[in-house]
Amino acid sequence: MSQTAVGFIYPDHAAEDDYPYAAELLFASGEVRLEVTHIYGTDLHAVPELLDLGSPERLAAGAAQLAGLRPQAVVWACTSGSFVYGPDGAREQVRRLAVAAGVPASSTSFAFTRAAQSLGLERVAVAASYPQDVAGLFAEFLGAAGIEVLEMAGAGIDTAAEVGTLEREAVLDLAAANDRPEAEALLIPDTAMHTLRWIPDLEERLGKPVLTANQVTIWEGLRLVGHRAAHPALGTLFGA
Structure with a gap:
């Protein structure tokens, strides 16, 4: 095979x-x-x-x-x-x-923009772990692909190592704090953040698709x- x-x-x-x-x-x-x-x-x-x-x-x-x-x-x-x-x-x-x-x-x-487009998403919220200036660049990147960011606040975590230590409840709380009812989905953009095991929990809590890095x-x-x-x-x- x-x-x-x-x-x-x-x-x-x-x-x-x-x-x-x-x-x-x-x-x-x-x-x-x-x-x-x-x-x-x-x-x-x-x-x-x-x-x-x-x-x-x-x-x-x-x-x-x-x-x-x-x-x-x-x-x-x-x-x-x-x-x-x-x-x-x-x-x-x-x-x-x-x-x-x-x-x-x-x-x-590009994975984020293509995944969002594949789901027909046009208006999203972003739960970013980054400092605000870096998070803003992600919003600009999405905007250039025709995806409007309705809400985004950087969590201000300076290093990927620290992001990697976040546990389930911290990730769910970060997501919920940055969601908006009118957003069609929530995006969590840091590959340093553990998320795969918690995607069902995230989608259940927010009641919408969640895309993670x-x-x-x-x-x-x-x-x-x-x-x-x-x-x-x-x-x-x-x-x-």
Whole structure:
């Protein structure tokens, strides 16, 4: 049986265990592998550091680490390290990653816009862990894709490492605090935040679709290889 592999370049360590969890739910027989490699820089949520983290040199190094695993697509699994470049810069970032990897590529920021568009979402709320200035850049990125952000307040968490320590109740409370009744969905943009195990709880509490960073990143990688997967534990986006 031929096996499909999707590669993910993940910055440092925080919530990368979301990926094997998703693989276990979606592909218990192993027909698709979700392969994660790591690159290292700062984990600060600050613009200069994020620009460095998403640099062509760092992503090319990540692509080289994945090469031996023969992925059919590669995704830069970092939201802030992609949207900080703006839409045009993020497109160039992905183009250069695709050249380095020799396969189709994307990033978590584009995963969010494509996932939202696939669900027909036009008006959303955002529960961001970032400082306000960085969170604002995500709202601008969504706006450029025709997605209106009705509510967003950055939680002001300075590092990805700290975000990775947030437990279930803190994540649910952050989501509820940033939702608005008129928003069609809530977006949680940080791949450093554990969310996959709590998506059903999030959607039940808010009564609407919730898109989270690692969730949409996995969905985008599967989209790139033409593979549709469904599981109710991964929320509306992975509905049948």
